[in-house]
Amino acid sequence: MGELMQIIKERRSIRNFLQEKDIPEDVLNQVLEAVKWTPSWANTQCWELIIVRNQEIKSKLQETMGKGNPASKAIVEAPVVLAVCGRLNISGYYKEQVTTKFGDWFMFDLGLATQSLCLAAHDLGLGTVIVGLFDHDKAGQILGVPAGYELVTLIPIGYPARGSGAPKRKEISEFTHRDRF
Amino acid sequence: MGELMQIIKERRSIRNFLQEKDIPEDVLNQVLEAVKWTPSWANTQCWELIIVRNQEIKSKLQETMGKGNPASKAIVEAPVVLAVCGRLNISGYYKEQVTTKFGDWFMFDLGLATQSLCLAAHDLGLGTVIVGLFDHDKAGQILGVPAGYELVTLIPIGYPARGSGAPKRKEISEFTHRDRF
Numbered sequence: 001m002g003e004l005m006q007i008i009k010e011r012r013s014i015r016n017f018l019q020e021k022d023i024p025e026d027v028l029n030q031v032l033e034a035v036k037w038t039p040s041w042a043n044t045q046c047w048e049l050i051i052v053r054n055q056e057i058k059s060k061l062q063e064t065m066g067k068g069n070p071a072s073k074a075i076v077e078a079p080v081v082l083a084v085c086g087r088l089n090i091s092g093y094y095k096e097q098v099t100t101k102f103g104d105w106f107m108f109d110l111g112l113a114t115q116s117l118c119l120a121a122h123d124l125g126l127g128t129v130i131v132g133l134f135d136h137d138k139a140g141q142i143l144g145v146p147a148g149y150e151l152v153t154l155i156p157i158g159y160p161a162r163g164s165g166a167p168k169r170k171e172i173s174e175f176t177h178r179d180r181f
Numbered sequence: 182m183g184e185l186m187q188i189i190k191e192r193r194s195i196r197n198f199l200q201e202k203d204i205p206e207d208v209l210n211q212v213l214e215a216v217k218w219t220p221s222w223a224n225t226q227c228w229e230l231i232i233v234r235n236q237e238i239k240s241k242l243q244e245t246m247g248k249g250n251p252a253s254k255a256i257v258e259a260p261v262v263l264a265v266c267g268r269l270n271i272s273g274y275y276k277e278q279v280t281t282k283f284g285d286w287f288m289f290d291l292g293l294a295t296q297s298l299c300l301a302a303h304d305l306g307l308g309t310v311i312v313g314l315f316d317h318d319k320a321g322q323i324l325g326v327p328a329g330y331e332l333v334t335l336i337p338i339g340y341p342a343r344g345s346g347a348p349k350r351k352e353i354s355e356f357t358h359r360d361r362f
Contacts, residue, residue, distance in 0.1 A: 004301060030186065041313060108291060119300070
């Protein structure tokens with residue numbers, strides 16, 4: 001198995017972090033470098049990332065999540081939370097007009113960037129969990145996300161305190177078709 | 182630079198393919214394996230991929246694209262076109278109810294899977310280009326995509342006939358913020 005395939009296969013959602021072990025800036029920078037080189041709709045690069053280290057802000061973000069969210073503790077325990085935002089009305093657009101039935105493609109491009117981010121983090125020994133379930137408007141207010149942008153995910157990132165098992169995946173034959181669906 | 186970072190940085194959009202060089206099934210399978218291990222909303226794995234090798238179908242798909250689309254030739258010249266579809270109403274949902282302001286997260290999860298796919302392809306010496314601009318309903322009809330699913334991208338894949346330059350990217354400082362946007 002090649003190195004890339006191993007990284008893709010072995011990256012897990014991590015919700016428990018070593019609280020005493022911070023992420024050095026140069027290591028975090030490599031994770032951001034992976035985002036930088038992600039492809040996007042007509043190279044629009046709609047992503048904007050807020051690097052949250054402030055503990056008070058993390059606590060406020062935690063309050064925007066339901067108590068049952070399994071990543072709730074991770075938000076305050078991880079040394080860094082990456083708040084991933086998208087600029088609206090550029091991805092999927094041409095001359096300010098929507099070009100497809102899917103309207104704004106910011107969610108697609110943020111997905112591309114997020115996989116780069118998670119793989120690079122894992123490769124550097126860092127754990128991540130992609131959190132999408134919280135009150136986006138409240139969290140956006142806390143982080144000062146301006147009009148024209150949407151906060152989409154919160155990604156706690158840090159050195160894993162413990163690993164986790166791999167959720168079962170569909171076999172390739174279960175999600176592929178030949179020539180027609 | 183680590184191997185992963187090199188793959189992320191050096192993957193380009195490829196629109197010119199060696200027409201005489203087919204993709205062996207075991208190589209294509211490794212690309213699909215990368216999709217299989219992509220994370221997704223609550224492990225819903227909404228992706229469905231149609232592996233199009235039939236030349237007549239590729240020609241019909243080409244007709245759903247605007248003539249000015251720079252990937253138009255790639256659709257018929259690549260040995261394989263991967264038609265990436267998403268099952269609706271599962272990603273972003275809990276007990277059949279939308280959970281966030283973004284509604285269906287299928288675009289986000291397909292973005293995650295697509296980056297896995299493109300990186301694995303590049304690692305295997307294959308080129309890809311993510312095509313999002315075409316008549317999705319017409320192309321979906323050609324491929325027999327059923328109700329409840331959406332065809333989102335067509336990805337020509339094959340051995341590159343020639344490379345292409347890297348479009349300029351924003352510097353990390355241009356898309357990051359500290360603690361607040």
